[in-house]
Amino acid sequence: MFALVDGNNFFVSCERVFRPSLNHAPVVVLSNNDGCAIARSNEAKALDIKMGAPWFKIQHLAESHGLVALSANFALYGDMSDRMMAIAAGLGPTQEIYSIDESFIGLDGVRGSLVRRARIIRSRILQWTGLPCGIGIAPTKTLAKLANHIAKTAERKPDSYPKEYAQVCDLSSISTEERDYLLGLTEVGEVWGVGRRYAAQLKEHGVHTALDLSRMEPSVVRSRWSVVLERTVRELQGTPCVQIEDIAPDKKEIACTRSFGRPVTELTDLREAVSEFASRASEKLRRQRSHANKVLCFIRTSPFRKEKQYSRSVCIQLPEPCSDTHTIAQAATQGLKSIYKSGYNYAKAGVMLLDLQPADRNQLKLDIDLTDRSATPAFAPNNPIDQVRLMQAMDAVNQRYGRGALLLASAGLGGAHRVWSMKQERRTPQYTTRWQDIPIART
DNA sequence: TCTGGGGTCCTAGGACCC
DNA sequence: TCTGGGGTCCTAGGACCC
Numbered sequence: 001m002f003a004l005v006d007g008n009n010f011f012v013s014c015e016r017v018f019r020p021s022l023n024h025a026p027v028v029v030l031s032n033n034d035g036c037a038i039a040r041s042n043e044a045k046a047l048d049i050k051m052g053a054p055w056f057k058i059q060h061l062a063e064s065h066g067l068v069a070l071s072a073n074f075a076l077y078g079d080m081s082d083r084m085m086a087i088a089a090g091l092g093p094t095q096e097i098y099s100i101d102e103s104f105i106g107l108d109g110v111r112g113s114l115v116r117r118a119r120i121i122r123s124r125i126l127q128w129t130g131l132p133c134g135i136g137i138a139p140t141k142t143l144a145k146l147a148n149h150i151a152k153t154a155e156r157k158p159d160s161y162p163k164e165y166a167q168v169c170d171l172s173s174i175s176t177e178e179r180d181y182l183l184g185l186t187e188v189g190e191v192w193g194v195g196r197r198y199a200a201q202l203k204e205h206g207v208h209t210a211l212d213l214s215r216m217e218p219s220v221v222r223s224r225w226s227v228v229l230e231r232t233v234r235e236l237q238g239t240p241c242v243q244i245e246d247i248a249p250d251k252k253e254i255a256c257t258r259s260f261g262r263p264v265t266e267l268t269d270l271r272e273a274v275s276e277f278a279s280r281a282s283e284k285l286r287r288q289r290s291h292a293n294k295v296l297c298f299i300r301t302s303p304f305r306k307e308k309q310y311s312r313s314v315c316i317q318l319p320e321p322c323s324d325t326h327t328i329a330q331a332a333t334q335g336l337k338s339i340y341k342s343g344y345n346y347a348k349a350g351v352m353l354l355d356l357q358p359a360d361r362n363q364l365k366l367d368i369d370l371t372d373r374s375a376t377p378a379f380a381p382n383n384p385i386d387q388v389r390l391m392q393a394m395d396a397v398n399q400r401y402g403r404g405a406l407l408l409a410s411a412g413l414g415g416a417h418r419v420w421s422m423k424q425e426r427r428t429p430q431y432t433t434r435w436q437d438i439p440i441a442r443t
Numbered sequence: 444t445c446t447g448g449g450g451t452c453c454t455a456g457g458a459c460c461c
Numbered sequence: 462t463c464t465g466g467g468g469t470c471c472t473a474g475g476a477c478c479c
């Protein structure tokens with residue numbers, strides 16, 4: 001048995017915790033460069049603002065309907081997420097943090113009323129963090145996602161589903177007829193794993209609701225569509241095909257990409273951006289203790305603008321796998337030079353690290369004690385151990401004093417030439433008491 | 444004027460090998 | 462002139478997720 005705990009309108013809810021005056025206003029949180037809406041309050045959804053709507057297209061609603069737009073503060077959301085996840089973990093023995101606002105909880109072995117237990121956790125999250133959430137419970141992850149959708153939609157739109165399912169919906173404790181009734185009320189496109197393309201194709205086949213999809217023959221779905229969709233059908237039928245991943249696997253790719261706030265034409269500006277992206281990506285790489293074999297760099301114009309288009313990427317094989325910012329940034333900027341063409345308005349660039357492997361697979365021992373000053377008294381730039389020490393020291397300084405406190409000289413210093421906006425992330429406070437240490441009573 | 448930033452998995456097709 | 466069969470690896474592209 002699975003539960004899905006999912007924060008309502010998560011980014012907006014995080015903002016509202018600290019700005020209660022926004023509680024009944026239509027609010028959106030905007031993406032990088034304030035480009036488009038990535039979170040919407042219920043009131044904003046009621047104005048028919050779609051996910052990903054460009055700000056310039058909805059801006060008029062600020063005037064006419066009091067729409068409030070906020071720039072995203074991802075450091076804040078990450079911090080709030082940690083707190084929510086820690087409380088949600090009390091629902092059952094295993095937890096998979098699926099995204100910043102969602103976690104699956106494995107419920108095997110939990111006794112007593114699951115609905116009652118879920119309601120307690122839900123109100124605890126609300127009371128302790130100020131964040132509202134919905135909880136769905138079912139025998140498979142796909143059905144738990146569906147139950148969660150019902151729980152949240154029943155609350156937001158009273159005429160959509162019976163109101164007793166608002167906030168917490170347990171599909172495992174109701175009759176088959178009732179379950180089929182709820183699935184029949186749910187559009188097929190709402191099912192986890194059915195995107196726009198599949199939804200359109202399924203509708204052509206007369207499959208309009210989650211109930212219709214659950215009644216499909218898995219083998220037909222496999223041959224007409226894919227094994228992935230077949231798995232979705234089986235899960236809708238109650239057969240678990242996907243388990244809880246309570247230990248997050250290492251990333252297989254790590255990327256840092258950004259759209260620019262204004263068109264960029266010069267190589268020097270691009271180089272500065274790409275160098276910074278490479279540095280960020282390398283940090284992430286070191287955080288998971290991996291090494292990259294390849295560095296991919298891309299630049300592109302805006303597909304939304306009616307002008308000369310250009311989009312190129314280049315993949316550079318590193319001489320040996322590493323996580324060293326300098327090496328990776330150099331590879332990325334060299335790649336950039338090879339694909340750059342003047343005369344275009346560039347809108348976006350990025351660096352991706354590919355073909356990752358565990359750092360210790362073919363490298364020196366990396367666990368170097370930074371506080372041990374006796375080991376290497378003088379810094380030797382060509383000494384691999386010192387290079388590792390340098391990176392570790394950089395990460396430590398940036399962690400403590402905020403991102404960008406210490407940069408490689410090649411990364412540029414921003415200022416007047418800065419063409420992309422990196423939101424300064426808030427420093428993470430160091431808790432003396434972690435939320436996880438607070439005992440969570442088992443019902 | 445202004446349109447996010449990450450990821451994953453699967454499949455088809457080509458290159459290459461024996 | 463006839464032109465097999467099986468396997469692996471890699472890449473690009475398509476689909477999905479938040």
